Amino acid sequence: MDIEFKEKTFEKYFGHELARLTNITFSPDQCDEALLGFDEAFFMPEEWFFRFGPYVRRRRRGRLTGIEIDEFNKLGKSIASHMPDFRLNLFVQFKRPIYLTSRGAKEWSDWKQSYFRYETTPHQQEALERIDAQSYGRAATIYASPAFRHDKVLWEHMRNGAVVEHSNMASAGKLKGHEHYSYIAPGYFGKGHSETVDIESDPLQQIIGTGYERNGPLPLNQHLKKTAAAIIEATSGSDLVTPVFHQVQTAMGLEDLNPNSLYDAMAIIRIFSDAFGVHYYALG
Incomplete structure (x- = not known):
């Protein structure tokens, strides 16, 4: 017998509750329609929205219009310094x-x-x-x-x-x-x-x-870069995983990504999420 509700509906409310189980949660792929992928369940400082509000994604897979990637990375580092650490x-x-x-x-x-x-x-x-x-x-x-x-x-x-x-x-x-x-x-x-x-x-x-006890705290920007580097390693050298990741990466027009760039790190996480139907949550 079929489940009456859609998987997407279940995902949404599960994610909302997950966000309340921790001090702070970040998910760059939680909401396709949001400017940077946040929805109302995920607490982020107001300054983030105020600074990025004028810059919109003109098409679904397009880059942000009106801000340089280097400036994005600098601003992300500044914002992370005022946020709780992630583990x-x-x-x-x-x-x-x-x-x-x-x-x-x-x-x-x-x-x-x-x-x-x-x-x-x-x-x-x-x-x-x-x-x-x-x-x-x-x-x-x-x-x-x-x-x-x-x-x-x-x-x-x-x-x-x-x-x-x-x-x-x-x-x-x-x-x-x-x-x-x-x-x-x-x-x-x-x-x-x-x-x-x-x-x-x-x-x-x-x-x-266990994760909180075992792992040292990192600012959000460093945490995301570390995650992106792990994804690059995890999606390399596999007959099953590598072609799927590269197919989505090419379709999104996001080649030559550098996990040491916050902007690229967020893109790598998004590619992985889209390629394998996985939702990603950073917990702090």
Whole structure:
């Protein structure tokens, strides 16, 4: 049975709640229509908007009009110096599962009741595994999907700020080698398939807490540059990941990107997000 709401709707409210779990959250790919990709859930200093307000993106993939990239980088450094530091990256692959109610369903024997299931995509899965490895503990990569299927339930959870609470989350690393993942309830437990394996992932708050304890604080501009450098490494030398990243990079007309430039670093993160359908959140 199909889930009644769209994946994009679930992503939006999950992201809003995620932003409230931390002191400050930044996501450059959260809202396509915003000047720089922010939406109302993500706190940024007013000065950022006041300084960049006059400069608009004239077309979807065009560069900002009216400001030099060097000036953008300098201003970004200045703004970052007045903001809280950042410690962790969270890459979230949202999934819209199907709900299986038939005794003839392939994994029915594993659950002996109705269950949710989604597929993993090889190039997305490898991209998440590689970015996790290249980030040296500064990133967490997870899948997130609803453990409910009706529109009215989504709106109820949205009003109560309980979308995250009623979602199922799985570590991308623990899904390595599995083509499907199934679950029956919110939380962090499910099963990987085709050879059935129980999978228990770390709770989101534990992921955030461990990341904060383990990682040194960095200003936002440095944090984003470090993230972009990890993405460049993660998307190099892979038969599955590299062609997809380069295809999107070329389509966007963003060749010769330098992760040591804040403007380019944000572009690299956006390319990765678009190429692999992943949402990126910097947590501070």
